[in-house]
Amino acid sequence: MNFDFNEEQYMFRDTVRDSLAEQFPIDLLRDGGDPVALEGELWSQLAELGLFGLMVPEDQGGLGLGMVDFALIAEEFGAALVPLTVTDTIAASLILAKFAGAAQADNLEKIASGDLRVAFAVYEKNGGYDPADFAAAIGADGALSGRKLLVAGADRADMLVVVARDASGALALYCVDAARIGVATARETALDITGDYHAVSFDKVLVSDADRIGGTDAAEFALDLLAAIAALGMVGIGGRMLDVTVAYVKERSQFGQPIGAFQAIKHRCANMAVDVNTARSGGYFAAWALASADKAEREWAVSMGKAKANRMAVHVMREAVQLHGGMGYTWEMALHFPYRRGRHLEVLYGSTEYHNERVLQATMAQLAAG
Numbered sequence: 001m002n003f004d005f006n007e008e009q010y011m012f013r014d015t016v017r018d019s020l021a022e023q024f025p026i027d028l029l030r031d032g033g034d035p036v037a038l039e040g041e042l043w044s045q046l047a048e049l050g051l052f053g054l055m056v057p058e059d060q061g062g063l064g065l066g067m068v069d070f071a072l073i074a075e076e077f078g079a080a081l082v083p084l085t086v087t088d089t090i091a092a093s094l095i096l097a098k099f100a101g102a103a104q105a106d107n108l109e110k111i112a113s114g115d116l117r118v119a120f121a122v123y124e125k126n127g128g129y130d131p132a133d134f135a136a137a138i139g140a141d142g143a144l145s146g147r148k149l150l151v152a153g154a155d156r157a158d159m160l161v162v163v164a165r166d167a168s169g170a171l172a173l174y175c176v177d178a179a180r181i182g183v184a185t186a187r188e189t190a191l192d193i194t195g196d197y198h199a200v201s202f203d204k205v206l207v208s209d210a211d212r213i214g215g216t217d218a219a220e221f222a223l224d225l226l227a228a229i230a231a232l233g234m235v236g237i238g239g240r241m242l243d244v245t246v247a248y249v250k251e252r253s254q255f256g257q258p259i260g261a262f263q264a265i266k267h268r269c270a271n272m273a274v275d276v277n278t279a280r281s282g283g284y285f286a287a288w289a290l291a292s293a294d295k296a297e298r299e300w301a302v303s304m305g306k307a308k309a310n311r312m313a314v315h316v317m318r319e320a321v322q323l324h325g326g327m328g329y330t331w332e333m334a335l336h337f338p339y340r341r342g343r344h345l346e347v348l349y350g351s352t353e354y355h356n357e358r359v360l361q362a363t364m365a366q367l368a369a370g
Contacts, residue, residue, distance in 0.1 A: 009069055021080070039153070039195070042082070060097075060105055067094065074229050076236060078237050078240075081338060091229055093108060120160075142206060147199060154178070171219045173214050176211060182206070183200065224286075231282065231309035234345050235279050235309055246269055272319050278312070279313075282301075300363070303350070
């Protein structure tokens with residue numbers, strides 16, 4: 001049985017990689033480019049490639065592909081430090097198509113053409129990403145109240161996808177017009193300086209039945225999807241840091257030879273490579289599980305992938321900086337950009353401890369079931 005991607009998927013990945021290398025090199029950030037302005041320029045280019053319609057059904061003007069097809073692209077987005085507003089919008093298309101269908105046909109068409117920006121409002125100050133602790137809720141009057149943090153590009157999003165409790169207290173997923181009365185955004189200072197993040201407050205925002213994407217199943221799927229995409233983004237960052245580091249140790253000479261010739265350096269680079277490839281396998285497995293597995297296996301696979309990617313990113317990024325020596329701390333090498341994004345993704349959509357606990361609980365359940 002062949003578990004590899006097919007030739008068309010690899011070709012599409014290569015096209016995206018080449019386009020990002022030409023249109024969105026890290027030099028733009030290193031040379032002082034404004035991340036918001038750069039995102040605006042990149043957005044139209046990605047729309048021309050058809051990337052926003054990747055997981056939009058063909059009936060709504062998309063390509064009709066799935067999460068497995070997007071896995072390679074998500075990895076490239078991570079390597080190129082593509083703004084999270086892009087991945088949020090693409091992720092939203094899959095969720096709307098899966099759970100809302102015809103009810104969101106107009107929005108799906110707008111996403112496919114690049115005319116609709118979506119931001120996910122998930123994280124809460126006291127609850128993090130654990131669904132049991134989410135406090136944002138729909139009251140008896142049908143109004144949404146609560147506050148979400150670290151929402152990427154919320155100030156220019158057209159639609160917010162919000163995880164909140166419905167009037168019965170059950171977890172649900174809603175799409176809210178960002179311009180609706182009662183929605184307010186405030187810029188936050190975040191570790192990641194390659195994008196912009198906002199706190200979003202919902203002050204008795206009226207929500208109708210038409211705004212409901214789905215119930216608990218939809219909300220939990222969305223959280224798993226976002227965690228898997230974050231994991232794949234870290235794999236892309238780890239792969240890039242590995243490539244940059246290996247190239248550097250081949251060129252940097254000491255004692256009359258490249259430092260990469262020393263066995264101690266070889267071992268550290270080899271350990272980085274093992275970590276990246278193990279995390280890559282976990283990320284691909286999570287993507288497959290989102291497309292094909294049942295809920296229990298999906299949660300298990302996603303948490304394994306995210307936990308491994310978290311650990312990999314921390315290790316590989318630290319090693320990359322250290323193996324560059326003093327140059328690793330300079331603006332010229334620009335290692336701080338992927339380092340900051342990687343540490344941001346590490347805590348986004350679940351910490352290592354949170355996902356390890358989910359893996360443990362799922363494994364114990366499997367053993368108990370025989």
